[in-house]
Amino acid sequence: MHAAELRMGRTFAVHFDHGDDFYPALAEFCAEYGVRQGFIPMFIAGMHDVQLVGTCEKLANPDAPVWSSVHLENVEAIGGGTLAYDKESGQVLPHIHVSVGLKAQSATGHTSHLLGAKIQFLTEMYLVEVTDPTFSRVRQPNLFDVPLLSFE
Numbered sequence: 243m244h245a246a247e248l249r250m251g252r253t254f255a256v257h258f259d260h261g262d263d264f265y266p267a268l269a270e271f272c273a274e275y276g277v278r279q280g281f282i283p284m285f286i287a288g289m290h291d292v293q294l295v296g297t298c299e300k301l302a303n304p305d306a307p308v309w310s311s312v313h314l315e316n317v318e319a320i321g322g323g324t325l326a327y328d329k330e331s332g333q334v335l336p337h338i339h340v341s342v343g344l345k346a347q348s349a350t351g352h353t354s355h356l357l358g359a360k361i362q363f364l365t366e367m368y369l370v371e372v373t374d375p376t377f378s379r380v381r382q383p384n385l386f387d388v389p390l391l392s393f394e
Contacts, residue, residue, distance in 0.1 A: 246393035251280070251371030258365035264289070265336065265358060267365075272334045277369070278327035279377040282338065285367035287319040292342060293357040306386050311357050317342035318349070321356060324391055325369075326377035335379050337391070 254275065258267045264287075271277070296312040323338030338356045343349035379389035 244393065246375050248372050249374040251373040252277075253371070254367075254369045256365075256367040256369055258287075258361045258367070260361055260363050262361040262365075263358070264356070264361060264365065267361070268336060269334060271369075272325065277325065277371050278334055279325050280369055280371040281324045282322050282336075282367060282369050284320065284322050285365055287321070287340075287359075287361065287365035287367075288317075288363040289319050289342070289359040289365075290316050290362040292317055292319075292359040294340070294342070294352060294354040295357060296352070296354050307388055312352070312354075314342060314344060314352060316345045316362065317352075318345060319343075319359075323356075324377065326379045326391060328379065335389075337379070 252275075256271055258264065292314040293311045294314065295308050295310070297308055297310045298312070301308065319340045319342040321338055321340035323336055326335050326337070328335050339354065340356045341351060341353040343351050376394040378392045378394060380392040381387050381389045
């Protein structure tokens with residue numbers, strides 16, 4: 243277990259527009275407001291053309307991460323995540339998970355890591371900036387090279 247006391251910066255309410263690509267819109271927000279790291283305690287969204295981590299195939303190694311994706315359309319979503327800054331690329335690296343319900347299939351649910359989505363009608367997000375300590379994502383060679391949140 244790793245923990246760090248956080249010093250909070252600004253708190254934002256963010257609304258993405260219909261048709262926005264989720265991750266580019268989030269990157270645009272971060273660039274415009276100078277947010278490099280923080281957490282998203284919650285967001286609600288309507289989305290279409292959604293990609294989540296998942297597979298329908300038998301896993302060769304159930305302990306290994308799944309790198310493939312499933313495609314969903316027309317969902318309602320609730321999610322949250324973290325933002326860390328990558329010094330090498332100069333980019334904010336989001337890690338976001340969602341639970342979605344397929345509107346046209348009795349709100350059948352899926353939960354996983356969000357790879358991408360287009361906004362359908364709205365996304366309303368709360369985002370809290372963290373000023374200290376510095377967040378990064380460090381790849382773990384002994385855990386299939388998964389990048390884990392680290393506090394510097």
